[in-house]
């Protein structure tokens with residue numbers, strides 16, 4: 108296998124490769140761009156016009172997606188997977204990956220769309236670098252742009268695998284992309300309805316990519332991911348990479364559940380209290396009238412939406428950040 112296929116090893120060791128560019132026997136060019144960043148380019152005659160950004164490890168303890176990208180890279184470097192797409196592989200937060208922690212000082216996935224400019228430290232610099240790498244990768248005209256930012260969650264979930272689809276004024280969510288996600292094993296999609304500061308929102312909003320955060324199961328350390336079944340996603344990613352994806356029937360979304368955001372729960376102060384059991388699962392339903400959270404100055408978050416569910420409840424976030432999302436079921440009438 109070509110040495111550049113070992114991007115994860117290099118990243119874990121904090122090393123730069125001796126050779127920055129290597130060619131597989133099929134003429135696929137692998138180019139190391141920066142720590143945790145590698146571009147794969149098929150020979151021109153095989154290029155099918157898709158630019159695919161695959162990122163993982165934006166949160167350093169979410170290892171199943173990192174292992175998945177590592178397997179794909181090994182296959183490419185061995186010549187077993189023959190790309191027709193241009194691909195950018197990114198391991199988001201190398202320092203946190205080495206430590207096995209979600210982040211070191213601050214959550215990289217709250218620093219996009221300009222937020223890193225209002226901050227400092229290595230994670231703000233990394234968010235800036237990730238924006239730059241993504242912007243440069245998606246700068247070629249007349250190509251399709253697709254970004255999957257792969258994650259696993261802090262807690263268990265009633266719906267194991269799901270996607271979050273960013274929002275931009277005047278742009279409709281794509282039914283075809285939802286069909287593709289369904290085929291990749293996603294059981295639900297949360298359709299966002301306002302701008303956000305996460306990586307997929309940046310590539311969707313600023314770079315014109317179809318972009319998604321994918322949640323694949325519960326976060327565990329390296330080597331302990333048997334419980335995270337990514338086989339459908341892995342198969343679909345290989346098909347996307349090789350340009351062999353089967354036709355997708357977009358009319359029926361084959362049971363894919365759609366949700367929209369009712370409210371984001373923002374933690375305003377150290378007095379914030381979330382009235383949920385510690386082991387509550389994502390997508391748990393909440394009763395009308397339930398006092399979900401309390402904060403300074405008698406602020407109370409009371410459930411007033413029929414069918415409301417909670418995802419990503421986390422009272423430990425820094426003040427000013429999202430401590431959970433209240434979601435409700437929605438229909439498919441606004442899809443393009």
Ligand SMILES: O=C(O)CCC(=O)N[C@@H](CCC(=O)O)C(=O)O
Pocket residue numbers: 166216258259260261262271305307320418419420421
């Ligand atoms: O389990 C949790 O509470 C968080 C899991 C996670 O890291 N999710 C992403 C979602 C990003 C998005 O909103 O698209 C995150 O919180 O950064």
Ligand SMILES: [Zn+2]
Pocket residue numbers: 165166169258259260
């Ligand atoms: Zn994550």
